[in-house]
Amino acid sequence: MSLVRHFQRLFLSQKSVGNVSWLLHRLSGVALAIYLVPHFFSIHSSQQGAQLFDQEMNVYTAPFFKFAEFMIVMTVAFHMFNGLRIIALDCFNLAGHQKLLFGLAMSGCAAVLISASLLFVPQILSTTP
């Protein structure tokens, strides 16, 4: 299925909860899979010793990286709660409770959004890393 059809499915066809969450699950999964590579690269700097590793870790305390981390945490949260929703649907025959499950998944995301905001927003706004 082409990307154009993905978007047609989202914007032109019936906007069901399933279609929107299906596309968002796929996009968040691809984003996280791509993110894995630079994440592994940054940890690999441990091979160059403690001093260079600490220098690299220090770079990630800048507000831009804190904002990026915030986005990654939210992407993980959405992918995780929506993934658990899909597993619950598949394994426990809950097709008749789609909206309830979606509501629970989104409530989980909202809880993470609130708590992660309390953690990250002060760090993003901080001028001294």
Place this chain on the structure above:
Amino acid sequence: MTQTQNTIEKRGLFAWLMQRVSGVFLAYALVIHLWTVNVVNQGELNWQTISSRLQDGNFWFIYYILFIPAVIYHAFNGLWSIVLDYNPSPAKQRLLVWLFWTGGIGLTIYGYIGLKPLFGVTL
């Protein structure tokens, strides 16, 4: 035929099941990872803090032995599922299976090597 039956038919029961098993494990492992990195070690994410945590008992060793292959398997298995939606030819499928397995195993080894110094392993 339901959506789930369609997916199992297309991808095989093992890949479908393992995506869910690895997903449930990652829901647990990623919460621990993100909580530890962003809350427990907040503002102290450096060599000293990370290496002393990793070398404190066997928990983190077992955790990362499982976490790295689980996250890579889940990512590549998910990407493979997307690839199959585009109905590639058998030749392209063979090439991509080879690329995904090589990339996945390579990235797993690369991840282990990256953590080795932090575990104090000098081999």
